[in-house]
Amino acid sequence: MTTAPELHLPFRPRAARRVALVLGVLTVVGTIAIMVLVPQMPGVTFTLADHVGLVLLAASILWLLWRQGAVRALPDRSGLTVRNFILTRTVEWAEIVAVHFGDGSPWVQLDLSEGDTLAVMAIQRADGARAVAESRRLATLVALHEPRT
DSSP states (O other), X not given: OOOOGGGGSOXXXXXXXXXXXXXXXXXXXXXXXXXXXXXXXXXXXXXXXXXXXXXXXXXXXXXXXXXXXXXXEEEOSSEEEEEOSSOEEEEEGGGEEEEEOOTTOSEEEEEETTSOEEEEEEEEGGGTHHHHHHHHHHHHHHHHTSOOO
């Protein structure tokens, strides 16, 4: 089966990645500012444990932001690998029964043949018209890979 190469490009959210990047920069700048400025305040003692705790907190926040920014869906010939915030799952094209992007849904939902539903956080409502176009592209890929009888 021959399909246009642009159909198989990765799906990635734009708004969520931008927000994660901005918040990541603010977290680093804020952490540095606290570590430099707070110990200089009169009557404030900032111990090594305080520094370590602050760095661990910032690292935790950065990890969460990285996970949000790393959300994606990668189509290939055999199926779709969906990397959401916590879990990554690969489904074959034949397993995907339908693609839904309802009015109230924050991201695309895939109905799977086993009766399960899989969220595709890579296509998010926050991306507006682009998200609608990406959901259509995903639906086109699913239709192109339907088993022929």
